[in-house]
Amino acid sequence: MVLQEWLSLLEKTFAIKDFSGISATGNSSMTSNEDVLLFDESKTGILDEDNEKEKGSLGSEETIDQKACESVNSLREPMDDLFQVYSPCNIANSFRKDLAELTTLCLELNVLTSEIKSTSGHVDYTLQQCSPEILACQFLKKYFFLLDLKRAKESVKLSYTDSPCVWDTFIEGLKEMASSNPTYMAMEEGDLPSRLKLVDDSVPFDSPLLIAYATQLYEKFGESALRSLIKFYPSILPSDVLQLCHHHPAEFLAYLDSLVKSRPEDQRQSFLESLLQPESLRLDWLLLAVSHDAPPSTSTMDDEGNPRPHSHLFSWGYSQLILYLIKLPADFTTKEKMTDICSSSGFWPGYLTLCLELERRREAFTNIVYLNDMSLMEGDSGWIPETVEEWKLLLLLVQNKSTKPAPQKSPNGNFSDGPSPINVENVALLLAKAMGPDRAWSLLQECGLTLELSERFTRTCDILRIAEKRQRALIQSMLEKCDRFFWSQQA
Structure with missing residues (x-):
């Protein structure tokens, strides 16, 4: 593979005796002599633009003058926490872009x-047998100084969502780069508002170090x-924050x-939709929202x-966010999955909406009928049966409902102030108002x-x-008056 051949050249150029000891995370200082690759100044040169003429058909294999960056024989054994955030030699700007x-x-x-290849000439598969996340961490540590940090961040989020150690390693590199900045050091003290102001005033919003x-x-x-x-936002995206607090998803x-509530109410739903990239996030966020700050499923x-009964009236910490998510346009399959999530979690307002x-x-x-609240079938947004068959179904469901074994508490703990129950008489009254007393009877x-x-019921009818x-x-009176008026106009 072309990139693999190029990577082999890169490894030889920035040669380190042994990378297998590099751990998944590290917090050593990158300015320490013990943590930076040592190059003999007599053999370290500047990669200038003249080298560009030596590029082969790959356009990259000959990018670096190997002699310029050849490590000396006295190269130290790297520490386990080695993190290469600064270039070990000078690289011309014209090459740096291609390298990145x-x-x-x-x-x-x-x-x-x-x-x-080992010293015996055989292929060494030690690193190749490592898990993908360990390889990614080692790669980040070795070549952090060459990476396009914005693209690297997106790649880590997309490819290693379930491997927090890779994100942690990437952030560790950003911290090392920022650690020498006076702003970063000044943020060691002060309360949250003062530190936020410091970041706001000193760190460009488009800086890749902002997440550090x-x-x-x-x-x-x-x-x-x-x-x-x-x-x-949008310099720091929800996907960044989700990675940031991956150990505590409720905080996300x-x-x-x-973030959603920071927008005007009439814009919140469309704004939330714009955040759902990729679309699969909708189900992930919904599942997260119904799983935290929610009443126990036994309730x-x-x-x-x-x-x-009445469990649709319980308070959910993120009910508004849940309703925004389920009301967004989606395909039939996604809506069905959302319905299953609401049903299995007991979020009945969302379930009925879906x-x-x-x-x-x-x-x-x-x-x-199970929820036993007549208000669900009243008002402009109530569930009123639309056909005779639906009325028959509702009456049959109510008739078959077992008699109430014990008084049910309303969500605030009282017995007497709960909603009007769903029983035969209340449904019959609703039927009489909808169809007329004679048809209802x-x-x-x-x-x-x-x-x-x-x-x-008789009196109401x-x-x-x-x-x-x-x-x-x-x-009839109004029609007669209109009729007389029209006749008078014709006369």
Whole structure:
């Protein structure tokens, strides 16, 4: 492979006796003589533009004058924590760009080792047998000074999402680069606002080192620091913060929630949609949001996974964020997966919203009956049956619902101030208001439920009949007046 051949040349040029001891993380000072490669000044030269003429067909193999950067025989054995953030020799700017491009490409394409021959001439497979994350950490440590840091950061996030040690190693390199900066040293003292102001005033927003300063703040102030990082968006992205607090994912939710709420309310949903790159993040974030600061599942579901009465009224820490996520446009498969997530976690408001979108009305009515709250079927956004078949289904579900074994507490702990329960009479009243008392009575007779109705239902139906008569009379009167007016205009 072309890149592997080039990497072999790079390894020979910046020769180090043994890289196998390089650990996954390191925090040594890069300005220490013990941690920087030593080159004999008599054999170290400047890579100038004349070398560019010697490039081969690969355009890269001859980029570096090997004699200029050839290490001396007295090269020290590297420490386990060696981290090469500064170039061990002078490199002309015209070459540095090409070197950065090719070295970063090796990282992006996972070309992290070459065929390394031992003194006996045989291929040494010691490094090649290491795990990918260890190889990546070693590669970062050896060639950090050559990398395009912005591209390298994106590559680490994309390729090593499940290997935090690679991100930690990358951040360690950024910290080493920033450690000699007066701003970084000044941030060792002061409260969060003063340190934020220092970063705001001293560090360019497009600097790849900005995430190193953010890491320093997070390590000192935790979740409070994460919430404050919203001011650095889009220089610091949610994907950066997710890596930053990978040991404490709940803290990422606090950041994401604050970031979304920093926008005007009418822009929050579209802004959240713009953050979902790649699209698969939607399910990851939803699963994260329903798993933290949520009521226990025993409070929202029974042993069979059905909703407990009134459990849709419980408080969820990130309910607004969850609803934003599930209301965003998505394909059918994604919506189904989101429905399953809401159902398995007991987030019933989101579950019912998704059932409406997916036309899973029978499923929704079944769970509404379990939730035992008539307000879910009232108002402009209520779940009103649309057909006679749906009314029959609802009445059958209510009829089959087991009698209440014990009074259910409302979410605030009281027994008396809970929502109006879903029972035959309340559903019958809703039916009478929707279809009229006479049609409602016929349907109730068909379902065999008239004996379960009280005098209250009869009185309500009488009132509805009177109201219907008055409404018909009013409409008739208005039509007659309009008719007379039109005739008078013609005359």
